[in-house]
Amino acid sequence: MQGMGVNGVGISWKQAAAFFGVHIAFEVFSYMQRVQPQVITETIDTAHFSKDASGNVSSGTSQIVTTTEQKPQ
Numbered sequence: 001m002q003g004m005g006v007n008g009v010g011i012s013w014k015q016a017a018a019f020f021g022v023h024i025a026f027e028v029f030s031y032m033q034r035v036q037p038q039v040i041t042e043t044i045d046t047a048h049f050s051k052d053a054s055g056n057v058s059s060g061t062s063q064i065v066t067t068t069e070q071k072p073q
Contacts, residue, residue, distance in 0.1 A: 042066045 011019075044064045051057050 036070065038070055040068045040070060042068075 042065070044066075045061065046063070047059065047061045049057060049059045
């Protein structure tokens with residue numbers, strides 16, 4: 001930029017680090033303000049297949065549902 005007659009347009013690494021820190025702090029604060037779920041539900045679906053010695057294939061499925069209440073902070 002100095003070749004075009006414009007001086008002092010860039011920022012130093014200290015200013016860049018400060019801007020980055022402020023940005024991260026803002027993002028963390030915004031995330032913490034969101035309402036967190038009171039109940040967490042996890043569902044695991046599983047399919048299984050087995051083959052016996054004579055070559056017969058059998059299959060089955062199972063489902064596990066786990067519900068966890070979130071403790072107040």
